[in-house]
Amino acid sequence: MNNMLRFSRRSAVITAVAGGLALHTISRRTSVAGAQGNPAPAITGRLLAVGIGGAGAISAVGYFHPGGPIHDKPALARFTQPGEVLDAERILVASTSNFGAPAAMADWPEGAILSLTSSSGDTLVVPQGFAAAGDQARAQDGQVQLYTAQSPAFGNGRHSPGAVTAALPGVSNPLSISVNNAFGRPWIASAPLGASGGLESVLDPSGAPLAGAPSAIAGGVFASDLTNRTPVQAIVGSLSAGAVATALLGASPDDSGRAVFAIAGADGSITQLHVEQGLDGLAPAGTIGALGAIGPHDHGSSLPPATRVGMAFNWVPDAILYVTDPAGDALLALTLIDDGRVFRVLNSRRIEVPALNVPVDVAPAVPEVVNPAFASNTTLAGGSDLYVANRGDGTILRLTQDGTPVAVRQVELPGMGRLGAGRLNGIAVSPDAQRIWVTVSGSIPGFPGLEGAVMEVPAFAAGL
Numbered sequence: 001m002n003n004m005l006r007f008s009r010r011s012a013v014i015t016a017v018a019g020g021l022a023l024h025t026i027s028r029r030t031s032v033a034g035a036q037g038n039p040a041p042a043i044t045g046r047l048l049a050v051g052i053g054g055a056g057a058i059s060a061v062g063y064f065h066p067g068g069p070i071h072d073k074p075a076l077a078r079f080t081q082p083g084e085v086l087d088a089e090r091i092l093v094a095s096t097s098n099f100g101a102p103a104a105m106a107d108w109p110e111g112a113i114l115s116l117t118s119s120s121g122d123t124l125v126v127p128q129g130f131a132a133a134g135d136q137a138r139a140q141d142g143q144v145q146l147y148t149a150q151s152p153a154f155g156n157g158r159h160s161p162g163a164v165t166a167a168l169p170g171v172s173n174p175l176s177i178s179v180n181n182a183f184g185r186p187w188i189a190s191a192p193l194g195a196s197g198g199l200e201s202v203l204d205p206s207g208a209p210l211a212g213a214p215s216a217i218a219g220g221v222f223a224s225d226l227t228n229r230t231p232v233q234a235i236v237g238s239l240s241a242g243a244v245a246t247a248l249l250g251a252s253p254d255d256s257g258r259a260v261f262a263i264a265g266a267d268g269s270i271t272q273l274h275v276e277q278g279l280d281g282l283a284p285a286g287t288i289g290a291l292g293a294i295g296p297h298d299h300g301s302s303l304p305p306a307t308r309v310g311m312a313f314n315w316v317p318d319a320i321l322y323v324t325d326p327a328g329d330a331l332l333a334l335t336l337i338d339d340g341r342v343f344r345v346l347n348s349r350r351i352e353v354p355a356l357n358v359p360v361d362v363a364p365a366v367p368e369v370v371n372p373a374f375a376s377n378t379t380l381a382g383g384s385d386l387y388v389a390n391r392g393d394g395t396i397l398r399l400t401q402d403g404t405p406v407a408v409r410q411v412e413l414p415g416m417g418r419l420g421a422g423r424l425n426g427i428a429v430s431p432d433a434q435r436i437w438v439t440v441s442g443s444i445p446g447f448p449g450l451e452g453a454v455m456e457v458p459a460f461a462a463g464l
Contacts, residue, residue: 092147096111235281332348
């Protein structure tokens with residue numbers, strides 16, 4: 001199937017229009033509740049965890065397929081056992097806190113990825129300094145674990161001392177998580193310099209950038225323009241803007257078998273990263289609206305506007321990359337082809353419907369978990385709808401891939417009521433498509449002094 005898709009993409013290159021994107025706008029006016037100013041039906045969730053400062057990106061860990069390193073190598077596979085940091089039933093959550101772990105870069109913002117159990121009957125309260133030892137610390141009887149952080153134990157130099165990015169940590173102000181369950185590892189997008197500097201890392205189960213990295217130049221950390229494809233890029237691009245989203249595109253079209261990920265920049269650009277060859281462009285700055293102050297300290301104690309975007313990839317029958325545009329209240333759909341070396345954009349659809357209100361994240365309604373070439377939390381199963389988290393009004397929108405709204409729900413928490421503007425900051429779907437997890441900004445009643453939370457709500461479809 002992969003070879004068939006690759007052949008069709010190469011053939012389509014002949015018909016691509018050089019010098020720009022063909023942009024088509026889809027604008028639908030529907031009667032979906034909430035789209036015309038009517039209150040959306042509430043969906044009541046449970047509070048899974050609190051005390052996750054700057055809670056944003058969220059993902060199921062999921063099952064790692066045979067043929068990939070985490071499944072096949074015993075030293076890595078042990079981290080996937082029940083109760084371990086990459087147990088398939090756990091979830092990963094990005095935070096702007098180190099939870100007490102010492103910083104690797106004193107002048108860079110903190111940031112961590114937590115691994116949480118998804119089955120706790122009680123709300124998990126994350127201890128704010130539990131990771132002070134600087135390793136993959138545990139708390140709450142292992143229900144809370146540190147996967148990685150902006151800390152020396154998780155530096156790129158641990159396994160790649162000769163890399164140009166050896167001095168850098170794997171994460172700093174992490175904003176997006178894409179897990180290559182098919183044949184690879186978790187990838188994290190970060191914005192250590194806010195809107196003006198991006199970082200993309202590939203992490204082992206130990207939380208450190210991968211050992212035995214295919215790229216001697218980058219190791220497991222790609223940054224700025226230091227790790228662009230050499231000697232000549234196929235398409236001009238760089239990580240000079242903060243990395244605000246990432247998603248697995250599958251194996252490279254060059255038949256190397258290496259993973260390629262898409263990355264959204266704070267300047268509205270989309271790039272593509274080959275784990276061995278480095279970074280190329282994909283779509284230029286301004287493809288989506290630029291994000292401004294996205295650093296964790298840019299907003300003080302106030303709830304920040306959108307500081308990240310979401311990405312989801314449809315692999316069959318056509319390769320389509322969906323990217324939220326919070327600044328434009330839209331969802332962008334980029335149809336991709338390839339030329340045997342890199343991916344290219346064939347055309348672009350801009351989906352604009354009234355129910356999109358500062359869409360900060362997107363997730364497959366049914367994630368791809370079966371295919372050993374595409375399985376990921378950011379990959380859609382064939383024909384799947386999309387869930388979009390709206391930061392503008394606290395709703396979750398379900399829509400089809402052609403842009404038709406299916407249903408919209410207002411997230412409600414017992415004892416707190418409906419979440420309003422500025423609260424939702426991330427969305428993920430369980431591998432069985434039955435549960436939705438969202439991250440919530442700000443304080444939660446009953447937990448004084450703690451900000452940032454994870455909620456779980458049931459999946460929903462039209463007519464419910």
